[in-house]
Amino acid sequence: MRINTAKICVLAVSIISFCGFVYAGEIQVSREPADKSVMEKIIINESPGQVISGTGTLGTSQLQRTKAHTEVSKKKPIETMNNTKPYVSSPDGTGDQKTK
Amino acid sequence: MSRIIARVFFVLFLFSLLIACGSGGGGGGAAPPAGGGGGGTQYGTIRLSNVSGVTIDEFYISLASSSAWGSDQLGSSTLSSGFYFDVANVPVGTYDARAIVLGALSIYHGDLYGFSVTANSTYNIVAGSGSFTGSIKIVNNTVGANIVALYVSPSSSPTWGSSQISSTIGPSGFQHLYYMPTGSYDVKVVWNVGPDTLSYGNTISSLSLLTLYVN
Numbered sequence: 001m002r003i004n005t006a007k008i009c010v011l012a013v014s015i016i017s018f019c020g021f022v023y024a025g026e027i028q029v030s031r032e033p034a035d036k037s038v039m040e041k042i043i044i045n046e047s048p049g050q051v052i053s054g055t056g057t058l059g060t061s062q063l064q065r066t067k068a069h070t071e072v073s074k075k076k077p078i079e080t081m082n083n084t085k086p087y088v089s090s091p092d093g094t095g096d097q098k099t100k
Numbered sequence: 101m102s103r104i105i106a107r108v109f110f111v112l113f114l115f116s117l118l119i120a121c122g123s124g125g126g127g128g129g130a131a132p133p134a135g136g137g138g139g140g141t142q143y144g145t146i147r148l149s150n151v152s153g154v155t156i157d158e159f160y161i162s163l164a165s166s167s168a169w170g171s172d173q174l175g176s177s178t179l180s181s182g183f184y185f186d187v188a189n190v191p192v193g194t195y196d197a198r199a200i201v202l203g204a205l206s207i208y209h210g211d212l213y214g215f216s217v218t219a220n221s222t223y224n225i226v227a228g229s230g231s232f233t234g235s236i237k238i239v240n241n242t243v244g245a246n247i248v249a250l251y252v253s254p255s256s257s258p259t260w261g262s263s264q265i266s267s268t269i270g271p272s273g274f275q276h277l278y279y280m281p282t283g284s285y286d287v288k289v290v291w292n293v294g295p296d297t298l299s300y301g302n303t304i305s306s307l308s309l310l311t312l313y314v315n
Contacts, residue, residue: 025241025297025313032203032307034153035181053144053221058199058210058231060281060306067196068168069160083269084276087236090253090261097259098286 142192142219148199149184152227154307158200159185163193164214190217199227205309206235206278234304235278238287240269241313249290250275255301260288268292280304289314 150156156179160169179185194216201208210231217223240247247269251260265275282304289297297314304310 025315027299027302028311028313029303029305030205030309030311031305032154032201032205032208032309035155051221053218053223054215055224055226056212056215057226057228058197058212060210060231060233061213067162067166067198070168070170083274084278085264087252087277087280088262088264089281090257090259092257093259095251095253095260095262098253098257 143189144192144217144219145222146187146190146195146197146217147184147222147224148179148187148197149224149226150179150181150199151229152201152231152307153181153229154201154203155180156199156227157202158198159187160198160200161187161190161195164196165194166196169198186222192217192219195223197225199225199231201232201307203307206237206276208232208234208307209279210306230282230306232306233279234282234306235276235280235309236285236287236302236304237274237276237309237311238269238289239274239311239313240271241315242271242291244271245294245315246270246292247273247275247289247314248292249288251288251290252277252280252285255284255286257286260286263290282306287312287314 146161148156148159157174159173159179160171161173162168162170173187174185194214196214197212199210210227210233212225215223215225236252238247238250238252247265249263250265250269251262252264253259253261264277269275285302285304287297287299287302289299291297299312299314302310302312
């Protein structure tokens with residue numbers, strides 16, 4: 001089998017350039033520390049006659065409803081820091097096209 | 101004499117009846133409900149069960165039709181993981197809820213929209229470890245270049261959207277973005293010199309801060 005040196009070189013260069021193109025530096029993921037004494041499970045003792053009409057789970061959605069917070073938060077040290085702000089999502093189709 | 105004593109007892113009886121009526125209802129909430137019958141407004145309870153592993157600092161509920169979250173139901177207290185908190189005497193209707201965690205690294209929220217509160221029953225909202233938004237922090241890791249534009253958009257989106265910064269970020273500076281729905285995001289950094297930096301498929305997790313050092 002003949003090995004085409006030129007093709008191998010082109011492949012190597014393209015792989016290296018792709019890696020360099022994508023590389024953005026160091027990535028670090030930090031998770032919030034858990035409560036010190038976390039109970040395994042919530043045990044809810046229902047009083048007689050009490051009815052649980054439904055259960056829902058909190059979540060995050062790309063389509064968040066925009067409701068104003070009229071009350072000043074208890075403590076928001078993060079929000080008082082410079083260069084810290086809520087993420088602003090843009091609708092699809094706005095801005096430059098991604099070229100992957 | 102006995103007639104006077106009888107009158108005094110009668111007045112005392114009326115007075116105690118008045119007090120009993122005034123303190124009716126139950127719990128410890130604000131305005132006591134009118135009870136099950138009577139034909140007035142009916143009430144239910146909203147319960148926030150925290151199994152997230154972290155402390156919830158704020159809890160908001162408001163009618164789905166309302167444009168504001170209103171006041172923090174937790175007041176000056178917080179809700180540790182493993183515990184629940186009841187908001188009693190909630191008029192029946194369709195509600196939205198938001199819980200906020202003011203973490204050591206960032207701030208996060210979890211939402212539930214359009215759930216129904218029915219009469220004389222409890223709606224249970226569960227806040228789990230995956231219920232909250234995440235955050236990203238982009239750090240300029242160069243010694244002499246400025247970030248002039250920063251784009252962060254969901255990987256599913258074909259476009260970059262608008263820039264997340266309004267002023268340039270110098271060397272060692274950063275931009276911290278919070279309240280990001282969890283998922284995969286692409287990041288594009290535009291420098292004042294040199295080519296753009298692109299980073300695809302960065303995972304934003306609940307209650308986590310992703311720090312990206314770009315150069």
